[in-house]
Amino acid sequence: MTPDSSQVFRGPHCTRVKISALGTYVPPKILTNADLEKMVETNDQWITERTGIKERHILDKGQGTSDMAAEAARRCLAARGIPATDVEAIIVGTVTPDMMFPSTACLVQDKIGAKGAWGFDVSAGCSGFVFALQAGAKLVESGAHKKVMVIGADANSTIVNYKDRTTCILFGDGAGAVLIEPAEEGEVGLIDFVHEIDGSGGPALNLAGGGSLHPASAETVASGMHFIHQDGQTVYKFAVRKMADATTRVLERNGVEGKDLGCFIPHQANKRIITATADRLGMDPSRVIINIEKYGNTSAGTIPLAMGTAVEEGKLKKGDLVLLAAAGAGFTVGAALLRWEI
Known part of the structure; x- marks a missing residue:
């Protein structure tokens, strides 16, 4: 079986789908290993050798995951050259929602002006984006929608204990968004x-x-x-x-x-x-x-x-x-x- 003809988990009448655009965002504030050396008992060499991390981006106080997700979504839409009103559904993979409810998807929908869209959050930890990607793909494969925004975003700095050197060195904040659409003739997706x-x-x-x-x-x-x-x-x-x-x-x-x-x-x-x-x-x-x-x-x-x-x-x-x-x-x-x- 070649990857171009695979029909695993895809019915005979389902539409092939693709990622048609990508947008990413990280907050401008940077926390380096040198900064962490002043906060907790650790050092740059130890962090780099065990994790490969040199720095991470940190969200400013007063902002939430939805702010990063919305900016990534805007950049994705700009890359595709379409308005937010074309988006029919928004799925956000995150474990750091702004609040318990409403969902991050609701907040993003409002911030980008995706009037008429529906959506929901997916809580799957670090697998949140790949899980959300398949959920969005199935909505388009089924024919229910033609444009679904899938976002992976987390503000881990808001749930990290900066006195715990085993975890605080690992995590940063950031977001990325892709648009899922039907594939064109000859495309695989x-x-x-x-x-x-x-x-x-x-x-x-x-x-x-x-x-x-x-x-x-x-x-x-x-x-x-x-x-x-x-x-x-x-x-x-x-x-x-x-x-x-x-x-x-x-x-x-x-x-x-x-x-x-x-x-x-x-x-x-x-x-x-x-x-x-x-x-x-x-x-x-x-x-x-x-x-x-x-x-x-x-x-x-x-x-x-x-x-x-x-x-x-x-x-x-x-x-x-x-x-x-x-x-x-x-x-x-x-x-x-x-x-x-x-």
């Missing part, structure tokens, strides 16, 4: 995906406070339950194993090998996780997109931001076969195969 959740991993990566189980109170604040909790080793082992498994599965069932890919765009959580997955796929390192040194882990924002980096560096071109992969809280894991049609 999105081909296949493999997604999985494993709720048994919840205790290893979570934010326990503020939900219905542990409503916000003086006690939850005092005990740090509104910050990211992470068992680093458990998360690392899951990410290495499951990202490799998911990517291998989606490639094998579409008759594709690592050498066939134009580029591999993985979630940017840790450089060692990325290289371990790429090695298993037999990928040429020059075709693996890594920008973690500039942005850190922006959760759902990492893959669209890495798409932007790939385009800027000339490593992602029209017609390229592209593999996306992510793993995150939940646990969640996702991989998607597509042909770049921009």
